[in-house]
Amino acid sequence: MTAVAQPAPVTSAAFITDDAAFSAxxxxxPDLIRLxxxxxxxxxxxxxxxxxxxxxxxxxxxxxxxxRAQIKRIALDGDRFxxxxxxxxxxxxxxxxxxxxxxxxxxxxxxxxxxxxxxDARLCRVDARTGATTTLVNGWHGRALNSPNDVAVRRxxxxxxxxxxxGYLQGFRPTPRSRDRLYRLxxxxxxxxxxADHFDKPNGLAFSxxxxxxxxxxxxxxxxxxxxxxxxxxxxxxxxxxxxxxxSGERVVDVTTPGVPDGITVDERGRVYVSCATGIxxxxxxxxxxxxxxxxxxxxxxxxxxxxxxxxxxxxxxVWVAVLDTKGA
Numbered sequence: 628m629t630a631v632a633q634p635a636p637v638t639s640a641a642f643i644t645d646d647a648a649f650s651a652x653x654x655x656x657p658d659l660i661r662l663x664x665x666x667x668x669x670x671x672x673x674x675x676x677x678x679x680x681x682x683x684x685x686x687x688x689x690x691x692x693x694x695r696a697q698i699k700r701i702a703l704d705g706d707r708f709x710x711x712x713x714x715x716x717x718x719x720x721x722x723x724x725x726x727x728x729x730x731x732x733x734x735x736x737x738x739x740x741x742x743x744x745x746x747d748a749r750l751c752r753v754d755a756r757t758g759a760t761t762t763l764v765n766g767w768h769g770r771a772l773n774s775p776n777d778v779a780v781r782r783x784x785x786x787x788x789x790x791x792x793x794g795y796l797q798g799f800r801p802t803p804r805s806r807d808r809l810y811r812l813x814x815x816x817x818x819x820x821x822x823a824d825h826f827d828k829p830n831g832l833a834f835s836x837x838x839x840x841x842x843x844x845x846x847x848x849x850x851x852x853x854x855x856x857x858x859x860x861x862x863x864x865x866x867x868x869x870x871x872x873x874x875s876g877e878r879v880v881d882v883t884t885p886g887v888p889d890g891i892t893v894d895e896r897g898r899v900y901v902s903c904a905t906g907i908x909x910x911x912x913x914x915x916x917x918x919x920x921x922x923x924x925x926x927x928x929x930x931x932x933x934x935x936x937x938x939x940x941x942x943x944x945x946v947w948v949a950v951l952d953t954k955g956a
Contacts, residue, residue, distance in 0.1 A: 654952025673931025930955025
């Protein structure tokens with residue numbers, strides 16, 4: 628018997644205006660709708676070729692003590708919300724603790740696999756249909772990666788990813804051998820370069836629409852699970868991208884509150900979306916707070932849908948969708 632989705636709550640009260648310019652994001656009648664109940668934690672990635680949303684799940688303990696997570700696929704149906712639970716399936720990928728994820732140039736998934744004590748932390752490519760997994764990189768000059776967290780692909784095909792030591796702090800990775808860093812991988816040559824290594828806990832990253840600016844969240848105020856150290860970063864930084872790989876001109880775009888910033892994305896106008904403890908902060912490219920989407924438990928998000936105006940939001944217990952008047956970059 629086919630499961631039937633229950634009616635999902637719809638609300639526009641969740642959109643809080645701090646600047647009149649926020650109306651260009653919401654339009655006259657924004658909606659926030661529960662798409663489907665699912666243990667979606669990180670890595671939301673929309674593949675237009677399949678009209679499907681992929682997510683990585685909440686890591687769960689195993690009998691051997693190390694966590695495991697999965698990649699799940701949500702078969703969308705255009706603008707129809709909510710969805711039946713049977714539209715969710717598991718991608719049978721050879722991944723241990725999948726976290727951040729994005730779309731690769733050929734429609735595959737580029738995945739941050741944090742590993743554990745027995746498996747390498749790595750950046751890998753996953754066939755979205757078969758789950759076939761190929762390691763792209765698992766170390767820098769003979770030193771293991773820490774626990775790759777988030778990833779972005781530029782138009783030139785290079786892959787940029789953050790590598791904080793959260794796996795060690797959360798008890799499933801060995802003592803780090805490298806600093807917490809932002810890396811750039813050229814998959815055509817296999818060359819891995821350090822873009823920056825001065826962060827406390829580099830987390831989310833996103834490029835501006837023209838890729839001249841890179842935004843990085845630093846969640847260093849959160850160390851061990853549940854902690855918050857006020858004197859450590861809970862900031863969003865912007866950098867000018869110089870040439871193929873170097874960055875300069877660091878500036879603070881946001882001191883995120885409450886909690887720490889995690890996920891980050893941009894829309895077609897360069898507005899910046901940042902997750903925090905109460906939901907999503909929407910900023911101008913310069914960091915002015917335009918408005919907020921009230922959704923406690925927000926972890927990450929991505930733009931998608933056939934028209935690109937759906938902001939899919941993961942909250943550990945469900946995926947929500949904000950129907951907006953703007954599109955992803």
